[in-house]
Amino acid sequence: MIRNFLRPPHGAAEWAADAVRVLALLSVVAAFVWWEPTDAGVLALVLPGVVLPRFVGVHPLFDIVYSLVLLVAAWSNVFDLYTGIWWWDIAVHFVATGVVAMMAYLFFARLGMLVEPGSRSFTLGTSLVLCTALGLAASAVWEMVEWLGKTYVSSSIFVAYDDTIGDMAVGGLGALVAGVLLRFLPLGLRPPGVLMLGSPLETKHS
Incomplete structure (x- = not known):
């Protein structure tokens, strides 16, 4: 996973995903300067989460969606949207738990502990339950x-x-829907040092 993390971005989507990570870091600074230290602490909790896709090596579009959802969830706390809009807490828990469940599955699949999405043994039942x-x-x-x-x-x-x-x-319902999406969306993990399209990275040999 270290090779995935150190791999330079390729293409607009991967650059955008890294830009969201920079935005997450700037959000912590902004919250500390213009809001409360506790707000900065809440946003700081997001930082490990948005860095995780880099280690796992997920599809860049899912990387962007996942990271933005975490940021929205954190900023919603800063702006008191959970208490200001009656349905906001429900919507955020549904979506955020769903993307976190998908990322957690891909993380454990990267470690070899779960069946990788896209393989023959990765069934709908497996995806739904796990x-x-x-x-x-x-x-x-x-x-x-x-x-x-x-x-x-x-x-x-x-x-x-x-x-x-x-x-x-x-959140459990959101994770259940995420299980369906994970089964049918092309979110298979890329090998370390390989582009999402499947072509090996160009490397220089001395």
Whole structure:
């Protein structure tokens, strides 16, 4: 995965994906300067997430969508959209958990722990069950992070039983839909140092 991370971008989509990562870093700085340190902390949590696609070696278009969704989720907290728009929390949990579940599956597939998408043994059932499980696990972890934030960082963070259960249920549904998409979208992992179109990178030999 280190080779994927160090590989220079090729094509407009890969450059755009890296631009989103730069935007995520600038967002942390902007939140620290013009908003609250806690807002900067929330945005900082996004940074490992948007760097992960670089290590995994995913399709650049999915890289862009995934990273933008994480950024929107974080900025929504800064602008209080979760409490200002009644359906926003539901929509973000649905979409964000879905893309996180897909990325988690691709990450474990890169490690050789799960069947790689596009292979013969990668069935719809496999994708549905594992993506849903990964999404529910991610939802549970996020709710724990929210509880820790409310308990030890800021009492303004909203945590309630009904909200927690609802968020996990919506996230699980988003992960289920992600399982369908992962099965049928061409998101197979590229070999390290290989372009998404399948042509080897040009290398210089001394």
